[in-house]
Amino acid sequence: MKLGFLVDLNLCMGCKGCEIACKVENEVxxxxxxxxxxxxxxxxxxxxxxxxxxxxCNHCENAPCERICPVxxxxxxxxxxxxxxxxxxxxxxGCMMACPYGxxxxxxxxxxxxxCTYCAHRIEGGLMPxxxxxxxxxxxxxxxxxxxxxxxxxxxxxxxxxxxxxxPEKNTDPKHxxxxxxxxxxxxxxxxRIEGYGLFNNITHLKTLGDPHHSILDRFLxxxxxGHNDHLKNESFVDMPNEAGLDSHEEGGHH
Amino acid sequence: xxxxxxxxxxKAVVTLDVPLPGIIWGWMITLNMWAKSIGTGVILVGAFLLxxxxxxxxxxxxxxxxxxxxxxxxxxxxxxxxxxxxxxRMVNIxxxxxxxxxxxxxxxxxxxxTLLITIMALIGFFDAHPDARRHCSLxxxxxxxxxxxxxxFPFVVFLAFPVTMYTAIIMAEASARELWTAPAEVVQMLxxxxxxxxxxxxxxxxxxxxxxxxxLATILAxxxxxxxLMYMGEYxxxxxxxxxxxxxxxIHSGGSYNLQFWSxxxxxxxxxxxxxxxxxxxxxxxxxxxxxxxxxxxxYLAKSTWLEIPQMIPLS
Numbered sequence: 145m146k147l148g149f150l151v152d153l154n155l156c157m158g159c160k161g162c163e164i165a166c167k168v169e170n171e172v173x174x175x176x177x178x179x180x181x182x183x184x185x186x187x188x189x190x191x192x193x194x195x196x197x198x199x200x201c202n203h204c205e206n207a208p209c210e211r212i213c214p215v216x217x218x219x220x221x222x223x224x225x226x227x228x229x230x231x232x233x234x235x236x237x238g239c240m241m242a243c244p245y246g247x248x249x250x251x252x253x254x255x256x257x258x259x260c261t262y263c264a265h266r267i268e269g270g271l272m273p274x275x276x277x278x279x280x281x282x283x284x285x286x287x288x289x290x291x292x293x294x295x296x297x298x299x300x301x302x303x304x305x306x307x308x309x310x311x312p313e314k315n316t317d318p319k320h321x322x323x324x325x326x327x328x329x330x331x332x333x334x335x336x337r338i339e340g341y342g343l344f345n346n347i348t349h350l351k352t353l354g355d356p357h358h359s360i361l362d363r364f365l366x367x368x369x370x371g372h373n374d375h376l377k378n379e380s381f382v383d384m385p386n387e388a389g390l391d392s393h394e395e396g397g398h399h
Numbered sequence: 400x401x402x403x404x405x406x407x408x409x410k411a412v413v414t415l416d417v418p419l420p421g422i423i424w425g426w427m428i429t430l431n432m433w434a435k436s437i438g439t440g441v442i443l444v445g446a447f448l449l450x451x452x453x454x455x456x457x458x459x460x461x462x463x464x465x466x467x468x469x470x471x472x473x474x475x476x477x478x479x480x481x482x483x484x485x486x487x488r489m490v491n492i493x494x495x496x497x498x499x500x501x502x503x504x505x506x507x508x509x510x511x512x513t514l515l516i517t518i519m520a521l522i523g524f525f526d527a528h529p530d531a532r533r534h535c536s537l538x539x540x541x542x543x544x545x546x547x548x549x550x551x552f553p554f555v556v557f558l559a560f561p562v563t564m565y566t567a568i569i570m571a572e573a574s575a576r577e578l579w580t581a582p583a584e585v586v587q588m589l590x591x592x593x594x595x596x597x598x599x600x601x602x603x604x605x606x607x608x609x610x611x612x613x614x615l616a617t618i619l620a621x622x623x624x625x626x627x628l629m630y631m632g633e634y635x636x637x638x639x640x641x642x643x644x645x646x647x648x649x650i651h652s653g654g655s656y657n658l659q660f661w662s663x664x665x666x667x668x669x670x671x672x673x674x675x676x677x678x679x680x681x682x683x684x685x686x687x688x689x690x691x692x693x694x695x696x697x698x699y700l701a702k703s704t705w706l707e708i709p710q711m712i713p714l715s
Contacts, residue, residue, distance in 0.1 A: 175418070182715075183415035194414070199715050212572040214502035215491040234491055235484025237423050238502055241573035246419070246714030255484040310715070314574060328411040332713045333645050335411035342414060349421040354484050363486050 146205075146224040146319065147262060148289035150296050150307070151198050154324035155283035158183060158196030165278035166200075169263060175350060176249045178260040179275055184335050186328055197329045198275075198284070201226065201247040201260035202310065202318035209239035209248060209259075217257070224319055225264050230256040237353065244314045246332075250354040255363070262286070289319065299323070422710050427482040429703040431475050432566055433595070435509070436588070436698065438471035438516070439563040440596020444618055446556040448600070448611055456608035461548070462523035463603050469520040471599075472513045479506075501572050505565035512562045515555050522548045563592045576709035577642040578633075587629060593622035594667070595698055598691035605684065612682050620675035623694065627668035630701070642712065649708040660704045667697015 158181055166172065166179040179200040186193050203226045210218045210226055217233040220226060233256035240248045240257060251258040263273035271277075276284045287296035300307050300321060308325045309318040328334045337348050445464040448457060480486045489506075496503045525531060525541040526548075532538035567584035570576070597618040604612050634647065649656045674690035677683070 177417050180417045181415075182413060184411045185414045186411045208572065208574045211499045212502065212569070214497055214500040214506065215488075215495045216497040232488070232491055232495060233485065234488040235486075236482070236502060237484070238500070238569070238573065240420065240423050241710075242575055244575040244714060246575070249420070250484060316574075332715050333641055335413055337413045337416070337419075337713065342416075348418060350418045351421065353420060353423060360481050363481075363484060368487075 145222070145288050146290045147203070147267070148224070148287065148296055148319040148321065149200070149203070149262065150285040150299055150321040150323060152283045152285070152299075152303075152323040153195065153197060153329060155281045156181070156196045156198060157281060157283075158194070159280060161278040161280060162198055162275035162284060165274040166260070169266070169274035170261075172258075173251060173253050176251060176258070178247075178249075178258070184329055195326075195329045197322075197325070199245070199247070200275075200320065201243075201262075202245050202316065202320040203260075203262060204316035204318050206315060206317045208242035208244065208314075208316060212238040212242040214238065221264065223267070225262050225267070226259075227261050227264055228257065228259060230254055230258060233257050235354070240353075244311050244316060245318075252355040255354045255366075419713050420710075422707055424482075424706060424710065426703065427478045429699060429706050431478045431482070432588075432591075432702050432706070433699045434471045434475040434478070435566065436563070436591040437595045437599050437695075438468045438475055439512075439559040440592035440594070441467045441471070441599050442516070442556060442559045442596070443563070443592055444596035444600055444615070446552070446559075447618070448614060451614060452608065452611045456611045457604070458606060459527070459603060460600075460607075462520070462527040464600070465516050465520035465523050467599050467603075468516045469513075472509070472516060476509070476513060501565050501568035505562070505569065508558065508562050508565060512555065512558050515551055515558070518544075519548055519551065519555065559592075560589075564588050575714055576646075577640050578646045578705070578709040583629060583633060587626060590622045590626040590629070591698055591702070593618055594626060594671075594694055597622065598671070598694040601687050601691040609682055612687070613679055616675040616678040616682065616687060619690065619694065620672055620679070623668045623672045623675070627664065627672070630664065630668075645712050646709045649711050650704070656704055656708055659700050663697045663700035663704060665697070666693040667701055671697070 160181050163177070163179050163181050167177075170178060172178050179198060182197045182199060184195050184197065186195065203224060205224070207218070207220075207226045210220060213219075213233075214236060215232050215234055217229045218226060218239055219229065230251070235250065235255050235257065237250060237257065239259075240246075240250065243259075248257050248259045250256070263271070263275075266273060273284075273286055276286045285296050285299050287294040289297055289300070291297060292301075303323045306323055308322050308330060309320065310322070310330050312318075322330060339348065342348075441464050445460055448460065454461065480489055483489060492503055492506045496507070498504065521537075521541045522544055525538045526545050529542070564585050567579075567581060567588045570579035570584050571581035573579060597615045601612075601615050601619065604615060634650070639647070650660045651657070671690040671694045674683075674686050678687050678690075
C-alpha cells in the first residue's frame with residue numbers, strides 16, 4: 145500500500161474548509177499550518193483570474209526531511225506516510241531546511257518540528273484525513289495509489305497528461321498530485337508577494353520560529369520545570385499580542 | 400492603486416497566504432561554521448607547518464595550536480546546542496543516531512575530534528608550563544602522557560578534514576536550497592579552514608622564524624584567492640537554475656545583503672590577499688595581523704550572507 149493525495153484545482157473554490165478542518169483535527173497552534181490554501185491572482189484587470197492551491201506535505205518517497213533528520217524523528221510508515229515523532233525531535237530545523245516544499249514548521253508549543261501526516265491517526269482507525277472529509281466539492285482525493293481500482297488511481301488514469309507534482313526536478317518522488325495546476329500555481333518563483341496586495345494583512349514573514357517567548361535559557365529549563373507558553377494555546381488566541389511572532393517586513397517579493 | 404500598472408499581465412501575484420518562515424538557520428549557525436573553521440583550520444595549517452619546519456622555529460605552536468582549536472570547537476559546540484529548540488534532546492543523536500544524516504555523522508566526528516583536541520591541549524599546556532599546577536594530579540598525569548600528543552596528532556589531522564567538510568554535506572542535504580551544492584561547499588569549507596587557520600596562527604606567530612611566517616602568508620594568500628575566485632565564479636559566471644538566480648538576486652538587487660557580501664569580499668579576501676602577497680617578499684608583522692583580523696571578520700560576513708540568502712525565497 146502506498147497512500148497518495150490528489151487535489152483537483154479545477155474543483156477547489158478556496159473555501160479553506162480543509163485548512164480549518166486540519167487545524168481543528170490536529171490542534172495546530174497559532175502561527176503554524178500543516179495545510180494552507182494559497183490564493184494567486186493572474187493577469188491584469190479586467191482580464192484576471194484567481195486560483196486556489198492547497199499546499200501540504202508531499203509525503204515524498206525519497207524524502208529529504210527523512211534523510212537529514214539526525215534522530216529519525218521523521219520516518220516512513222509502511223503505508224508510505226512520512227510520519228514524525230515529536231518526542232524524539234531535537235529541534236535542529238534540518239528538516240525545515242531540507243523540505244523543498246516548505247511543508248514543515250516549528251511548533252511553538254512543543255518547540256519541535258511538525259507537519260501534515262495525512263492524519264495518520266485517523267487512517268489507522270479506518271477514517272479519511274480531516275481535510276478530505278471537510279472538502280465540499282471533493283477536490284481532495286485520497287487513497288492507495290498502488291491499487292489500480294482505488295478512486296485516486298482511477299482519477300490519475302482519467303486525467304493522464306494533466307497530473308502534476310510540485311518541483312519534480314528535486315527527485316523527491318512526491319506522492320501528492322495536482323490536476324489542473326500550472327506553472328503559476330505550482331511554482332513559487334512564478335508569482336510575487338507584493339506588499340499591499342494581500343487580502344487581509346501585510347504579513348509576509350514570521351519573525352520567529354517556535355515560541356517567540358522561549359528564550360535560550362528556557363529551552364534548557366522548560367523540559368525540567370515546565371513551560372510558560374499558555375498565551376500560544378489556541379483557546380487564548382484572542383489575547384495574543386500581535387508582536388508574538390509575526391512581522392510585516394517585505395522580503396519575499398523583490399526578486 | 401496606481402501600482403497595479405506595474406504588474407505584467409503574465410505575472411501572478413499572491414493575494415492570500417500564510418506568513419512564510421524567514422531565517423531558520425541564523426547567526427548561531429554562521430558562528431558555528433566560522434568557529435569550526437578555526438578549530439579545524441589551526442590543526443590543518445599547524446600540521447603543515449610542523450611538516451615543513453622544526454618545532455624550535457615555532458616555539459609556542461605545540462600548546463597554542465590545540466588550545467585555540469579547543470576554544471573554537473567549544474564555541475562551535477555551544478552554539479550548535481543553543482540553536483536547537485530542544486537542546487537537552489541532543490543526546491538523542493547518540494542514543495538514536497540516523498546515519499544517513501550528515502548532522503549525525505558530523506556530531507559524532509566533531510565530538511571525537513573535540514575530545515582528542517582537549518587531551519592534546521591539556522598535554523601541550525602542561526608540557527609548556529612545567530611550573531603550572533605542580534601538585535595537581537591531572538596536570539602531572541598530562542605531563543606523563545606527553546608522548547601521546549605526537550601519537551594522536553596524525554589521527555587528529557586526518558579527522559580534521561571530514562570535520563571541516565561535513566557541514567557542506569549538511570548544506571547539500573538541505574536540498575531545498577539550491578545555492579548550496581556539495582562540490583562547491585566542500586571546497587569552500589576547506590578553503591575557509593585554511594583561511595582562518597592561518598589567520599589565527601598569524602596572530603600568535605610573533606616569535607616564529609621568518610620562513611614559517613612566510614609559509615603562513617602563502618597559505619593565507621592562496622586560500623583567500625581560490626575562495627574568492629569560487630565566490631566570483633558562482634556569482635557572475637555560471638548558468639544558474641532559476642532558484643539560484645532568485646537567491647542571488649538578494650545580493651544583485653542591492654540592499655543589506657549586497658553591502659554585507661561585498662564587505663565580506665573586501666575584508667576577508669581582497670585586503671588579506673594583497674597584504675599576504677606583499678609579505679611574501681618582506682614579512683610585515685603589523686600588517687599581517689591586520690590582514691588576519693580582516694580575514695576573520697570577512698569570513699564570518701561571507702558565511703552569514705551565503706547561509707541566509709537561500710532562506711529568503713518562498714519554497715511553496
